[in-house]
Amino acid sequence: MKSKFYITTPIYYVNASPHIGHSYTTIAADTIARFMRKALKEGNVLFLTGTDEHGQKIQKAADEAGLSAQEFVDKVVVQFRNLWKTLNISYDDFIRTTQDRHIRTVQKALQMLYDKKEIYSAEYQGWYCTPCEIFWTETQLTDSLCPDCRRPLEKISEVNYFFKISAYQDWLFNHIKNNPCFIQPASRQEEILSFLKMNTLTDLCISRPRQRLSWGIPVPFSKEHVTYVWFDALINYISAVGEFDDKGNYVSGWWGDDTRIVHMIGKDILRQHTVYWPIMLKALGIRMPDTVCAHGWWLIDAAKMSKSRGNVVNPLEVVDKYGVDVYRYFLLKDVPFGLDGNFSEEAIVKRFNSDLANDLGNLLYRTLTMIEKYYQGVIPSPRDGAHDERIKNIASCITSLSREVEDALAKATFNFSLALEKIWEPINMANKYVEEAKPWNLAKENKKEELEAFIRILVDVIRQVGNALSPFMPQTASLIEEQIGRDKISKGRPLFPRIENKR
Numbered sequence: 044m045k046s047k048f049y050i051t052t053p054i055y056y057v058n059a060s061p062h063i064g065h066s067y068t069t070i071a072a073d074t075i076a077r078f079m080r081k082a083l084k085e086g087n088v089l090f091l092t093g094t095d096e097h098g099q100k101i102q103k104a105a106d107e108a109g110l111s112a113q114e115f116v117d118k119v120v121v122q123f124r125n126l127w128k129t130l131n132i133s134y135d136d137f138i139r140t141t142q143d144r145h146i147r148t149v150q151k152a153l154q155m156l157y158d159k160k161e162i163y164s165a166e167y168q169g170w171y172c173t174p175c176e177i178f179w180t181e182t183q184l185t186d187s188l189c190p191d192c193r194r195p196l197e198k199i200s201e202v203n204y205f206f207k208i209s210a211y212q213d214w215l216f217n218h219i220k221n222n223p224c225f226i227q228p229a230s231r232q233e234e235i236l237s238f239l240k241m242n243t244l245t246d247l248c249i250s251r252p253r254q255r256l257s258w259g260i261p262v263p264f265s266k267e268h269v270t271y272v273w274f275d276a277l278i279n280y281i282s283a284v285g286e287f288d289d290k291g292n293y294v295s296g297w298w299g300d301d302t303r304i305v306h307m308i309g310k311d312i313l314r315q316h317t318v319y320w321p322i323m324l325k326a327l328g329i330r331m332p333d334t335v336c337a338h339g340w341w342l343i344d345a346a347k348m349s350k351s352r353g354n355v356v357n358p359l360e361v362v363d364k365y366g367v368d369v370y371r372y373f374l375l376k377d378v379p380f381g382l383d384g385n386f387s388e389e390a391i392v393k394r395f396n397s398d399l400a401n402d403l404g405n406l407l408y409r410t411l412t413m414i415e416k417y418y419q420g421v422i423p424s425p426r427d428g429a430h431d432e433r434i435k436n437i438a439s440c441i442t443s444l445s446r447e448v449e450d451a452l453a454k455a456t457f458n459f460s461l462a463l464e465k466i467w468e469p470i471n472m473a474n475k476y477v478e479e480a481k482p483w484n485l486a487k488e489n490k491k492e493e494l495e496a497f498i499r500i501l502v503d504v505i506r507q508v509g510n511a512l513s514p515f516m517p518q519t520a521s522l523i524e525e526q527i528g529r530d531k532i533s534k535g536r537p538l539f540p541r542i543e544n545k546r
């Protein structure tokens with residue numbers, strides 16, 4: 044394992060308020076960051092998130108709100124920061140593309156590529172999709188609509204600057220092929236490899252004329268242009284953690300060979316992160332990230348969330364109703380990472396009642412109750428020699444738990460739902476054991492030793508489970524630790540009381 048770990052989320056557009064999709068990526072990255080902080084030495088994990096504040100969409104949203112672009116972004120960024128606070132997101136740094144450190148790095152990168160003749164100017168004709176901010180060439184169109192969003196396009200002809208990404212096609216193909224961890228999950232790797240096989244890369248237009256769009260980072264070698272928002276945005280991953288020195292070498296404590304670098308993204312921005320970004324880095328002489336991990340989409344009734352459909356779910360409302368950890372748990376458990384999932388309150392309630400109320404909450408509550416009832420709130424001291432086979436099985440299950448969670452979570456696949464399944468194994472075994480061992484009978488028959496051994500193993504399960512859960516459900520983990528760690532334990536109130544169907 045590398046000694047340092049650097050994980051990022053996409054930087055989110057501030058043209059609208061954050062929704063559950065944004066929160067998903069951020070919660071996933073937060074869970075991994077929290078996990079890695081426990082696995083590595085203190086100070087060796089860096090978790091970056093932030094906001095993407097330039098471009099046409101944002102200019103347009105600001106105009107509509109009757110504010111200057113800067114005023115507008117300053118306002119919306121607060122909503123993101125507040126949401127991350129509510130969701131217990133433990134980011135170490137928050138980058139905004141309007142910050143000096145970022146603008147400086149973008150301009151330096153552009154100048155270096157221009158000096159190296161990797162960037163050239165040319166007359167450009169294309170079909171432009173304003174909402175997507177994408178140019179399409181004639182050959183890419185089957186009708187006069189945007190191939191991505193199916194909205195009408197505008198024909199545009201202008202002088203722009205181009206980055207010679209076409210020269211890197213073979214290199215990129217081989218890099219992806221030789222580094223199977225670079226794009227995860229494997230299905231996404233296939234997707235990009237076959238895209239590279241079937242298409243010839245065209246050079247990337249990395250500027251926009253100022254007269255059409257003024258809200259961007261000025262191109263250092265042309266007064267007439269600002270930087271294309273994706274070139275600007277991708278640079279955030281390096282502008283947050285380092286700088287170019289006078290010789291043009293990128294210097295950073297977080298981008299060396301001793302750091303594992305992971306970009307967590309949604310599948311919608313896979314191509315930018317696995318085609319443009321590696322080529323930008325290569326041309327700048329900077330090492331590649333280890334992994335770009337793309338998850339699927341959260342859908343509402345099988346449709347994508349969008350402002351125009353009016354089906355955008357506000358995470359704050361869900362958290363208000365069910366609690367932050369229930370929300371985090373639901374997102375990470377309900378859908379295998381990488382696939383699309385359907386978001387509904389019904390699904391949350393179902394998961395809540397089965398996994399949290401029936402399994403975890405029940406185990407904790409019944410254990411605390413028994414400690415209160417049979418031992419006056421004091422956990423009996425450990426005794427050796429548990430003879431019961433079931434106790435041995437549970438003990439071996441919790442011994443291997445941390446390794447299994449690590450396998451599921453720290454490998455390139457980031458399998459959150461599998462990690463949670465592993466954590467639920469000892470919970471389920473323990474609950475089954477309670478039902479079979481019938482502690483109330485042991486107490487009645489005065490089988491002291493058996494009852495003690497039984498309670499001890501339940502306490503061990505709860506401690507291990509609490510510990511393993513802490514990256515996923517930080518608040519719940521502390522509550523569990525607190526409840527089971529008291530000098531005098533009382534059953535208190537159930538952590539996850541069942542939600543009854545009101546209908």
Ligand code: MSP
Nearest residue numbers: 053054055056064065068095276277308309340341
């Ligand atoms: N600003 C760019 C990213 C630049 S990164 C250098 C951008 N921003 S965005 O605000 O549109 O956010 C896109 C990201 O939000 C997706 O990649 C994904 O992480 C998350 N999601 C947005 N909608 C989503 C769903 N419906 N479901 C899951 N996640 C989605 O693109």
